[in-house]
Amino acid sequence: MAGGSNTGEALKDIASDCGFEADEEGTFVIDHMSFDTKDEGHHTLVVAEAANLVASPYIIGSSQSPILYRGVGLVTDSSNPLVINILSGSSTSYSHNPLDPITSYPHATGLNTLLIAGLQARNNARVVFSGSLELFSDNFISALVDRSTGGAAEQSGNAELARSLSAWCFHQTGVIRVDKTEHSLLGADSAPEYYTVKEECVYSVTMSELVKGEWVPFMGQDVQMEFLRIDPFTRQMMVNSAGKLTARFIIPDVYGVFQFKVNHNRLGLTRVATNTQVSVHPLKHDMYERFIVSAYPYYASAFSMMGGVLLFSIIFLHHKELE
Numbered sequence: 001m002a003g004g005s006n007t008g009e010a011l012k013d014i015a016s017d018c019g020f021e022a023d024e025e026g027t028f029v030i031d032h033m034s035f036d037t038k039d040e041g042h043h044t045l046v047v048a049e050a051a052n053l054v055a056s057p058y059i060i061g062s063s064q065s066p067i068l069y070r071g072v073g074l075v076t077d078s079s080n081p082l083v084i085n086i087l088s089g090s091s092t093s094y095s096h097n098p099l100d101p102i103t104s105y106p107h108a109t110g111l112n113t114l115l116i117a118g119l120q121a122r123n124n125a126r127v128v129f130s131g132s133l134e135l136f137s138d139n140f141i142s143a144l145v146d147r148s149t150g151g152a153a154e155q156s157g158n159a160e161l162a163r164s165l166s167a168w169c170f171h172q173t174g175v176i177r178v179d180k181t182e183h184s185l186l187g188a189d190s191a192p193e194y195y196t197v198k199e200e201c202v203y204s205v206t207m208s209e210l211v212k213g214e215w216v217p218f219m220g221q222d223v224q225m226e227f228l229r230i231d232p233f234t235r236q237m238m239v240n241s242a243g244k245l246t247a248r249f250i251i252p253d254v255y256g257v258f259q260f261k262v263n264h265n266r267l268g269l270t271r272v273a274t275n276t277q278v279s280v281h282p283l284k285h286d287m288y289e290r291f292i293v294s295a296y297p298y299y300a301s302a303f304s305m306m307g308g309v310l311l312f313s314i315i316f317l318h319h320k321e322l323e
Contacts, residue, residue: 002130004071018127019083020117021075023095023107029073029115029131031093036068037146042098045070047147048115050157052088058174058268059086059118061164065157066147067115068140071132073107074114082119084267086128086165089113116165124270128169136162174268175210176218181274183260186248194279196287197253203227203260204246205238205274217243226261229254238262255282 003011005028012022028044039045048067053060067087073095076083094109096102108114116135119127134140135158144153167173184191186200195201203225207218219240225247227234233252238245260276291299 001128002133002136004131004133007072007131015074015129018119018129019076019080020114020119020129022131023073024097026097026099027072027095027107028098029069029071029089029093029095029113030098031090033092033149034090035148037148038143039148044098046089046093046115047145048087048089052090052111053161054084054086054267056174056268059084059164059168061160063157063160063164065155065160066145067158067161068135068143068145068156069115069132070134071115071130074117074129074131075108075112076114076117082121084118084120085114086118087114087116087161089115118165118169120270122271124171126169126171128165130165168268171270172210172213175270176220176264176272177208177210177215177270178205178262178272178274179208180206181260181262181276183276183278191278194281195251195258196281197251197255197283199251200248201251202246202248203276204244205262206244207272208243219243220264220266222266223262223264226263227252227258228261229256229258233258251280255280 001011001014003015003022006025007022015022028042029046030043031046032043034047034049035043036045036047046069048069050064050066073089076085088111091110093113094106095113096106115132116128116130118129130136140156141159141162143156145156146153164173181204182191183201183203185195186202205223205225207220207223208215209218221240223238223240223245224235225238226232227249233254234249236247236249238247256279258278258280260278261274263271263273265271
């Protein structure tokens with residue numbers, strides 16, 4: 001979705017439902033320090049630097065060119081974990097009507113002034129809202145950015161940003177999935193009926209990523225797994241080998257119903273989660289060690305007590321008092 005300074009109420013209501021709030025009609029993002037020389041005098045033709053883009057190549061691509069922007073400012077709720085601040089204004093930007101004097105605090109100021117915002121819902125549905133329709137126009141895409149602060153003019157990054165945002169929003173990039181999960185004892189080929197405490201097991205997940213319309217092995221190195229009952233007893237990074245992520249660990253010395261769990265949530269990627277439930281049994285009576293080293297003092301005390309009782313019995317039975 002894209003709007004402007006005259007964004008209608010219907011579009012604002014949709015944006016509000018998604019966690020974005022657009023400024024009032026007639027307002028623009030104004031920046032008196034970072035604007036293009038083609039501006040008409042109100043400093044509303046803002047130059048947004050690539051450093052103000054969100055740090056996710058899945059969403060914004062790889063372009064480092066400045067962005068031309070003219071439109072309304074947005075604000076989001078910082079406590080909403082689903083909202084993504086894709087492009088923000090500089091520290092000198094604010095949102096206001098350029099024809100009216102400033103008599104009250106502006107709707108958005110500084111880095112809180114958002115130009116483009118996004119949302120990825122818990123079901124991985126995606127929404128992108130831009131406060132500028134002109135950002136996607138041919139004039140802005142083909143324009144040369146000539147900063148008011150001087151320097152050589154350069155091609156705007158609007159085209160690359162528009163392509164990247166469209167691909168991300170329509171699930172053409174940043175999409176991963178879980179193909180298969182496996183678990184077994186170390187050295188075994190299949191999953192056991194149950195696990196026993198202190199056994200060594202191997203858990204693996206095969207993941208794929210959608211790249212240019214084809215599923216290829218996911219090469220992420222930051223996928224974690226957990227082995228939990230109510231709270232995690234084991235949490236560790238998985239080793240990625242051509243899309244197959246593996247974790248190897250020892251079953252904790254606690255029995256009950258456990259889960260192998262992977263919940264991967266990274267900026268720009270779809271959320272993936274998988275759970276596999278298994279049971280963990282205690283050791284059988286014939287699986288314990290016959291003699292435990294740490295119990296040797298107790299063994300010694302028991303035998304010393306038996307020896308003492310025997311010695312006392314002999315003395316008591318055979319001792320005769322002299323008359």
